[in-house]
Amino acid sequence: AQTVTQSQPEMSVQEAETVTLSCTYDTSESDYYLFWYKQPPSRQMILVIRQEAYKQQNATENRFSVNFQKAAKSFSLKISDSQLGDAAMYFCAYRPLMNRDDKIIFGKGTRLHILP
Amino acid sequence: EAQVTQNPRYLITVTGKKLTVTCSQNMNHEYMSWYRQDPGLGLRQIYYSMNVEVTDKGDVPEGYKVSRKEKRNFPLILESPSPNQTSLYFCASSLGTGWNTEAFFGQGTRLTVV
Numbered sequence: 208a209q210t211v212t213q214s215q216p217e218m219s220v221q222e223a224e225t226v227t228l229s230c231t232y233d234t235s236e237s238d239y240y241l242f243w244y245k246q247p248p249s250r251q252m253i254l255v256i257r258q259e260a261y262k263q264q265n266a267t268e269n270r271f272s273v274n275f276q277k278a279a280k281s282f283s284l285k286i287s288d289s290q291l292g293d294a295a296m297y298f299c300a301y302r303p304l305m306n307r308d309d310k311i312i313f314g315k316g317t318r319l320h321i322l323p
Numbered sequence: 324e325a326q327v328t329q330n331p332r333y334l335i336t337v338t339g340k341k342l343t344v345t346c347s348q349n350m351n352h353e354y355m356s357w358y359r360q361d362p363g364l365g366l367r368q369i370y371y372s373m374n375v376e377v378t379d380k381g382d383v384p385e386g387y388k389v390s391r392k393e394k395r396n397f398p399l400i401l402e403s404p405s406p407n408q409t410s411l412y413f414c415a416s417s418l419g420t421g422w423n424t425e426a427f428f429g430q431g432t433r434l435t436v437v
Contacts, residue, residue, distance in 0.1 A: 313365035313367075
């Protein structure tokens, strides 16, 4: 079964510091997407960053970057220069490339607190 | 603007009173799904649809119905809601499977069944 595991239910980081959120996944597929979604108090699901499994280069989006280790099935999110607006629940998610049900499999989430 | 619209955003209802949560997308997407989000469980797929009149169960379909009579709409129906269906619900749509087919999420519907 395909699963996504986020082992850190909550984390805290000082404003302007760097924090890394962990994620591991399990799959036998070779082609897939990995995502990090941010869910602020507004409850909206905001796509932060995505990684295609065939790409060896780690994805980056401004202050957000990932460390994608395909062999280890690891997909961590690094947030640099943390800001108060980064406080949210973060979900790691996996989506097979060719999937009849188009299902996205989510981890249980990591709540990130930013300390001023 | 490309978007997925859910209504209502908040709903409090009583056990057994039928309700419908609407979902509409303006991107001509083939695929649509419903998810529920519960604390400590993440999001789980309830139902999905690959196209008009084609729907199927996801991981947690019990107590829910869906329909896809038009491509843009995918309502979620709770015929006899129960307190264990109190949750945060998301509708999502995508162009389909394959590369460059990003999923778009609605704003969420907070449902409370008392």
